[in-house]
Amino acid sequence: MIQPEERLIAALAALILDPAAPVARHIAVGAASPIPAAASWLVKLSGHDVRLSLLHLQRGNPFTEGTRELFDLAGQGRIDLFFLGGGQIDGQANLNLIGTGEWPGTGARFPGSFGSAFMYLMTPRTILFREEHSPRVLVPKVAHISAAGVSPPGVFRRGTAQALVTGRCVFRFDGARFHLASLHPGETADSVRAATGFAYTEPAGVPQTPDPPPDQLALLRGPVRARMQATYPAFCARVWGDSVA
Amino acid sequence: MIQPEERLIAALAALILDPAAPVARHIAVGAASPIPAAASWLVKLSGHDVRLSLLHLQRGNPFTEGTRELFDLAGQGRIDLFFLGGGQIDGQANLNLIGTGEWPGTGARFPGSFGSAFMYLMTPRTILFREEHSPRVLVPKVAHISAAGVSPPGVFRRGTAQALVTGRCVFRFDGARFHLASLHPGETADSVRAATGFAYTEPAGVPQTPDPPPDQLALLRGPVRARMQATYPAFCARVWGDSVA
């Protein structure tokens, strides 16, 4: 049986390999991001020539200057693709990691902006990922902007969001707005519309998000899991059970 | 018999310990500076609580980021005293390490400015040192300014030259001009005046630069030499002979 997380991993991997996007030769993955990390491993272990910089790798961490080196790498233009999320995400792909209510989050307080305000503008491709897909998260307009989805002309920016993957669907982002691209099993155009606070375009006949094929599932449950185990033991146990395949 | 270099070392050490100046708790010594290095060791080995950062120490070099760390240290205000010289030095304590003739030195070419343009302004105390004392070196006005001796109001500057030690004498600098402070043996006010291209004040009855007392000589020829040997073997052999005291 295919786990929902496995489908999300495969959807992210397909976006990483999107032939219409510039090739991602170097992918960085931030803290506490098991599904983006697994997607990146899936791409690499499928035989693609890609470098992974995993910030929270316990052994063999590639950085000798901590997170500063990650941000310098992005500043140099050496990171092709990064993943971001948000407590709120709006239809202009703005991210809110601050909170709701008055600044700095007198309503719900989110953890904080981390490096999003920088990485979003310095990375040619950003894939947004947020499992919770509800009107509370996907809002018409974020209460506070941690990282801006689009920038006016003249502002130095290497790229915008490429897509947003949620627990219900995949949206593509064209630099101005979202388009519904595929529905996960059990979802309909109506169910997604009801769960989404922002406006997006919805083509006729939205396809279903494909299941990972057997060879991908085998990679996920074997080699990918093995790379993930030390950093994300709880995630691995939840998705793949206690025994290593 | 006291070597001329020993007297210069002692003169520099006396300036380092000048009770009228702010205490030097951290002294840095740049490349190829055996006499300033020996003076700094003499101060330290005389029992004064001072940290020495010797850029060209072969073993146990204190820097793990090379010369950048030295300049950052100075930027932070953690270096109290530094030594500089120059192919030309003028009466406003300007230093020329570029050369003569048209920029960048179509006449005589000096090695270049190194870090002088920065260190001179960032260090509370600078002791200038140049063995050659001639009208060619001590000029009315340097051909090119590598590092400015004085700065107009508003320019961030922590200090100026404290003194200039040459092979003939010691000048003090008051932030605007030089004053003849002591004459090395064999020199007179007249001989120094004839050898100096810039104007300076000359009090009546200029004292002689004192000889290092026996305890300083013993320190120099023993423990100081031992610290210098690995970095400056040629200097040690020239001043103190081949056998270690």
Add this chain to the structure above:
Amino acid sequence: MAFVALADLAARVPDGALLAIPPDNSLTPAAFARALVRRGVRGLRLLGVPVSGYVCDLLIGAGCVASLQTSAASIGETGLAPRFARALAAGTLQVTDATCPAIHTMLQAAEKGVPFMPLRGVLGSDLVPHRPDWKVVENPFAAGDPILLVPALSPEVAAFHAVCADDDGNVYVGRRRELATIAHASRRTLVTVERHYPGNLLEDEAMAAGTISGVYVDAIALAPRGAAPSGLLDEYAADAAHLAEYARAARSDEGFAAYLAQYVTLAEAVA
């Protein structure tokens, strides 16, 4: 440099000090923070470099903190920092939000002794209007190119937990070289270590690259397992169960008080 007792190290942080702290996973000074709680320090202005975790949350919960500048507050996989959230909601903690590279850049400006440094990105974020100490200017080298400038920030005190220290005050941080910048930028640096290193770390070619020179270090105390419940390089792993226990307990005032009593006030009172 003579080692001091952990309590004496904590005594060197004055009330109200601007104190820089690296987060979980980056040589965080956990034992030192517990000593600060026992010392009863008040009014700290904390700087998370660049984010804050268990240590800052503990200090906030114990009433030691007046303000926090950080790019995020979270503990382990839970993603929450309960005492931080509680103090923010109660209005007892002044929070200044930043973004990670801005904090690194403000410290690097202090490290170089310049009054400011530019940083790409960030424009369009609501961080900018909420940071009157940051400025957006035109790039003087290219027309029509706005860029953020952030000011130099010199913490009064930096504290972290390293592997070992020698008698010259040199401390070994291994691959976590970014700790050097915190030390360079701060006026005073207090370090706890697992153990004493016999000899001089900077004279050992194998150790020198991961060593911060004693020129930046003001005092050192021994604190075996001093980063726990966080991990320390290859010395020991993080104690995820303890961090989860903390995050659970700290959701309530009573739970936090019990945690303090069990792990901070009593357990290490003899240290």
Add this chain to the structure above:
Amino acid sequence: MAFVALADLAARVPDGALLAIPPDNSLTPAAFARALVRRGVRGLRLLGVPVSGYVCDLLIGAGCVASLQTSAASIGETGLAPRFARALAAGTLQVTDATCPAIHTMLQAAEKGVPFMPLRGVLGSDLVPHRPDWKVVENPFAAGDPILLVPALSPEVAAFHAVCADDDGNVYVGRRRELATIAHASRRTLVTVERHYPGNLLEDEAMAAGTISGVYVDAIALAPRGAAPSGLLDEYAADAAHLAEYARAARSDEGFAAYLAQYVTLAEAVA
């Protein structure tokens, strides 16, 4: 990353490239420079980081160099760089003078991906009017405080000689951590090493702190004693006699030609 032959490494430097080189005492790529001479590279624009020594003088003397940006040119204790001085006097070398921290700062700006960075000091130096690429501005954070801004500088190629490299392209530079900034700032980095390291340097806690990640490294060649006549950390000391011999020989065209023939063209032609 497969190791390449030294000659193949030299072939990766195109004529006219902006090439960053660390000086004597800082992992200088001497064997690589000799291979560049044999390759017959022309029109190099050299950057001494932050000064230049034997390697740059050799390349200048061999006719490989069109221009040099440096904070000083000197070799060993002699204090002179004969071929540099000769080419400057002959008008065949365009020299751009800098000061050490300005070169570090220009590279750090490139390392951070910002278009410029400020630097204290330097004001009042005649370097400023001779560097139209530098700007003096008012500090936007304080009135009446002029400060120098220097632009980011990204060398096309950086080259240095390290201790060892592994199959992932990670290279060990030990305590000379400033080499990391050169690699970070440059578009391509070519490295010679004493030897191959079996295993992964970044997975070895004892080596990681002194390691530059392969993410910054484009190609590697073996070159035992590749820094000589300069020294390499604790691997071997500088050969002061050889440097003095070079400085003497290079005072005349004939002497330099004889040096080239003896130590460069013939001696390592098989390498």
